[in-house]
Amino acid sequence: MTTYHHGDLPRQLLDSAAEMAASQSPESISLRELARRAGVSHSAPVHHFGTRQGLLTALAIQGFEALGAAIENYHDDIYAMGVTYVQWALAHPGHYAVMWEPRLLDEDDDSLRSARAAAWTALTAAVARHEDPDSPAEGAGAYAAFALVHGLAGILLSGAVPAPADSVALAREVTQRLRFAR
Amino acid sequence: MTTYHHGDLPRQLLDSAAEMAASQSPESISLRELARRAGVSHSAPVHHFGTRQGLLTALAIQGFEALGAAIENYHDDIYAMGVTYVQWALAHPGHYAVMWEPRLLDEDDDSLRSARAAAWTALTAAVARHEDPDSPAEGAGAYAAFALVHGLAGILLSGAVPAPADSVALAREVTQRLRFAR
């Protein structure tokens, strides 16, 4: 089989990129290294993604869509949703790291914006069901819920802080610490 | 004045690096660009910090020490401490971004480890005063508190989510959502 028309090059590049981001860091992702791993020329990735930023943006979109799908079925139980959020982040460290590095991404990309907005609204909608709509600080609930799970995922992934043995159990206990306005 | 013995080159390099990290991103920091801004040769920064990682580590240490100093006087009021934490992060976006990017840092650096540990213990100590020591999930309180402020800082800095006008007011309301075990 020749290297021409690899067939599934974009997907393979994204898979390798997720691996690299997970094992090293998002900024360690190199188009040339991805090409090397796929056995194609150094500028084959450029053809599919235009720029490095384009590739990272595609990876982030993939991540937001998968994350959104993972949490969208928990509208009733915000705590279970929070735990699922953290679990997803821990299971997909490469994607997660890229998703929250907007400076690496193309913020003008419509797919990125809508995928991210979808995940955000899924969360705010779930929070709204737990909040008293008459509360003056009603809007803060979504930020608090998101900050809690995003922050927990971030510190667990960063390893900058002593990590507990069972991170899922921790996620359960941490999400329980959230108070809603009602 | 010749360029030899600039006098304060390390500090100036770190200042420029913080600026670059804030206006672009941590990984956009280039030793050569820093040298250019300081008016020195492309490899003067290497002499002071050894590697790029060394420079970023120095920046992170500076950040942890300043952050630790900012929050260490709030042992009584954990909520005020949380707000201060978020305010500090928003006021020092360059430092904050580098601090939580351990993959960019030299994790074997003792100064880094102790500066980070000091900030962490300041927070856990403050949380412990709000927790019932007999509670089975007592340890989760520190993670929850830290996740909340760290997560809020992260999403506000990332700009990935619709940001409110008054972020300090939001920080006040969000920190109030934290529940302690007692």
Next chain:
DNA sequence: TGCGCAAACTTGACACTGACAAGATATGCT
């Protein structure tokens, strides 16, 4: 069937980066 065109990929080049080695210059201590 065969032709032509578009998509997929390669080759080559350029400016930029971090890192290293070796040399030049200024400062401070004795």
Next chain:
DNA sequence: AGCATATCTTGTCAGTGTCAAGTTTGCGCA
């Protein structure tokens, strides 16, 4: 005064992202 040392420069190397131009392949259509 003189010397050791810290500070900074110059030169070089491999690696990177990006662009331009060429080459190969597969697919639709006559």
